Amino acid sequence: MSAQYLPVLLTFAFAGTMAAAIVGLSALLGRGKLTHKRKLEPYESGMLLIDASRKRVSVKFFVVAMVFIVFDVEVAFLYPWAVSVRELLAEGNKLVLWDGLLFLLLLTIGYVYLWREGAFDWAKRGGEQ
Numbered sequence: 001m002s003a004q005y006l007p008v009l010l011t012f013a014f015a016g017t018m019a020a021a022i023v024g025l026s027a028l029l030g031r032g033k034l035t036h037k038r039k040l041e042p043y044e045s046g047m048l049l050i051d052a053s054r055k056r057v058s059v060k061f062f063v064v065a066m067v068f069i070v071f072d073v074e075v076a077f078l079y080p081w082a083v084s085v086r087e088l089l090a091e092g093n094k095l096v097l098w099d100g101l102l103f104l105l106l107l108t109i110g111y112v113y114l115w116r117e118g119a120f121d122w123a124k125r126g127g128e129q
Helices: 002-029 059-076 078-090 095-117
Strands: none
Touching: 059 078, 059 095, 078 095
16 A cells, blocks of 8 residues: 555655755855845846836726636636537537526626626726725
């Protein structure tokens, strides 16, 4: 029984050894501490930053991002369904079509609700930012 777990244990041992070796070599061969203030400044694409990196962002930005992620993941479930629906219908499984249509209806209802609530509206409304 324990011989079955030997490859897994060897993999974990190899991964741990490699991680420790990489961190150790980085500490040994890496550059020293950054001592100049100029080296600590933010730097991107060869240009110094104009704005502060800690500026405020509207909550609406995050709401739109979360809604996009939720709908993106849910729509990803449609691909396997769309690929297999023809085969499942040929086997006589009619319920698979109604399940998919119900899923699409629920996605549409959620999308319309969010649209009416203004989750996709980036413009300022009534003093909100």
